[in-house]
Amino acid sequence: MSSDIVVWEWLEDNGLFFAYEPKTSNEIEKASNSHSTVSVDVRHMRYVIDPNTKQQTNRDTGMTRQIRRTVLPCTSAFARGLKWEWQDHRPWRPYAAELVEEIDEAHQRGDNTLNLSLKHADMPYEIDFRNMTQVNIQTHYWRSIRTQHLSGSYASNVTTLPSSVPSPSSSLSKSAQSFAGPSQASVAPQSGSVIGASSQPMRRKSVAWKDCPHGGISSSANSQTQNVSVSEAMSLHTQKVENGSTEVCAVCQNNLDQQSGFGNGTDVVELNKCKHTFHLECIEATYSHGVKGGCIVCPYCNTLHGIKTGDQPAGTMTYSRSHYSLPGYQGHGTIEIQYNIPSGTQYSEHPHPGQQFTTPGFPRRAYVPDSDEGRSILFLLVEAWKRRLIFTVGRSTTTGADNVVTWSSVHHKTSNNSHGSHGYPDPTYLERVRSELETVGVSDDWQ
Ligand SMILES: [Zn+2]
Numbered sequence: 552m553s554s555d556i557v558v559w560e561w562l563e564d565n566g567l568f569f570a571y572e573p574k575t576s577n578e579i580e581k582a583s584n585s586h587s588t589v590s591v592d593v594r595h596m597r598y599v600i601d602p603n604t605k606q607q608t609n610r611d612t613g614m615t616r617q618i619r620r621t622v623l624p625c626t627s628a629f630a631r632g633l634k635w636e637w638q639d640h641r642p643w644r645p646y647a648a649e650l651v652e653e654i655d656e657a658h659q660r661g662d663n664t665l666n667l668s669l670k671h672a673d674m675p676y677e678i679d680f681r682n683m684t685q686v687n688i689q690t691h692y693w694r695s696i697r698t699q700h701l702s703g704s705y706a707s708n709v710t711t712l713p714s715s716v717p718s719p720s721s722s723l724s725k726s727a728q729s730f731a732g733p734s735q736a737s738v739a740p741q742s743g744s745v746i747g748a749s750s751q752p753m754r755r756k757s758v759a760w761k762d763c764p765h766g767g768i769s770s771s772a773n774s775q776t777q778n779v780s781v782s783e784a785m786s787l788h789t790q791k792v793e794n795g796s797t798e799v800c801a802v803c804q805n806n807l808d809q810q811s812g813f814g815n816g817t818d819v820v821e822l823n824k825c826k827h828t829f830h831l832e833c834i835e836a837t838y839s840h841g842v843k844g845g846c847i848v849c850p851y852c853n854t855l856h857g858i859k860t861g862d863q864p865a866g867t868m869t870y871s872r873s874h875y876s877l878p879g880y881q882g883h884g885t886i887e888i889q890y891n892i893p894s895g896t897q898y899s900e901h902p903h904p905g906q907q908f909t910t911p912g913f914p915r916r917a918y919v920p921d922s923d924e925g926r927s928i929l930f931l932l933v934e935a936w937k938r939r940l941i942f943t944v945g946r947s948t949t950t951g952a953d954n955v956v957t958w959s960s961v962h963h964k965t966s967n968n969s970h971g972s973h974g975y976p977d978p979t980y981l982e983r984v985r986s987e988l989e990t991v992g993v994s995d996d997w998q
């Protein structure tokens with residue numbers, strides 16, 4: 552009756568794979584067998600899943616994630632119709648697929664506890680099955696855990712396709728990245744998923760500070776933006792309007808009832824959110840000039856339409872806490888953030904595709920106080936990093952050197968003591984950086 556099952560999983564930013572629900576997983580398996588793609592809804596988000604290129608694309612944002620197909624034995628938790636979850640502030644969240652099996656095995660053996668940190672150095676948790684909790688070994692903070700029945704069951708592994716439990720791609724990602732060069736990475740069949748994979752796996756469940764290991768976490772940014780075509784971006788964020796207006800187009804300065812300065816089109820569109828109007832060709836030109844990640848920034852009022860992403864090259868962000876107080880924040884510790892980006896070859900979205908870029912001054916360090924406000928800024932910075940908004944490639948305004956990785960528009964405090972504008976005290980810094988982050992679309996309600 553029971554047989555091996557097929558479970559499709561997606562890769563989260565924390566380097567762990569999570570299982571799709573059986574219904575979705577089975578749809579993906581079906582699409583895989585017929586070499587087609589499938590549209591699915593997961594928690595109100597719409598995705599297109601291509602099992603052949605192993606990619607999940609968010610239909611609204613264009614963001615892609617790597618997916619994979621695993622075959623699990625009939626004795627596994629998933630095959631027995633069970634899942635394991637832990638509780639965040641409100642919702643229950645699934646454990647990563649690989650942890651589900653580890654937890655389930657220990658539970659089946661009748662163990663009282665399971666110390667996850669023995670196998671995963673960066674997961675300082677002990678699970679206690681007697682009271683169904685997960686305790687942070689360092690902070691003693693605990694959360695409830697539970698096991699639940701899956702709705703539906705996973706498809707049996709009846710096809711003769713080779714099971715594609717992926718080999719660790721960390722070594723691949725570096726080489727794929729350096730070969731990506733000026734051409735689009737998505738042309739190569741494998742590279743999309745490989746590049747999307749974290750170059751340095753990290754294990755993090757949530758950004759809740761109580762769960763953050765004191766040693767710091769790392770986060771890898773995707774190394775290249777998935778292009779969203781001009782026409783797709785236009786259809787997502789603009790609407791055609793009558794072009795009878797005599798107003799001036801803020802892009803080309805021609806009247807809207809005349810031709811666009813970027814061609815001879817007279818079509819006029821309105822941006823969905825801010826309602827400002829432009830020549831269609833002018834908005835298309837503006838979009839094509841930037842990082843084509845699916846976000847249109849209104850040339851008139853800077854309102855973001857879609858999620859803004861940048862062109863920051865691949866690298867890692869880590870942070871750690873210390874008891875030392877920053878000037879102006881006595882009584883609080885300090886969070887030191889470290890960014891590391893290795894030098895490499897510019898991608899198509901950079902100023903000089905194919906040329907080298909260098910990373911002078913890296914690893915770069917920045918400091919925020921370990922206060923409520925400072926920690927909330929830290930979490931916003933993590934999000935900005937994931938959206939590749941912290942650094943950019945271009946000419947340094949301080950040294951004049953070209954083809955270097957430089958800070959983007961979000962200011963950092965690179966000194967942990969009185970050091971002019973780069974250090975503390977600076978009573979309004981956190982407020983300023985919060986508004987800089989908001990300008991690029993990263994705010995507390997980003998989720
Ligand atoms: Zn115009």
Ligand SMILES: [Zn+2]
Pocket residue numbers: 822825826827849850851852853854
């Ligand atoms: Zn506007």
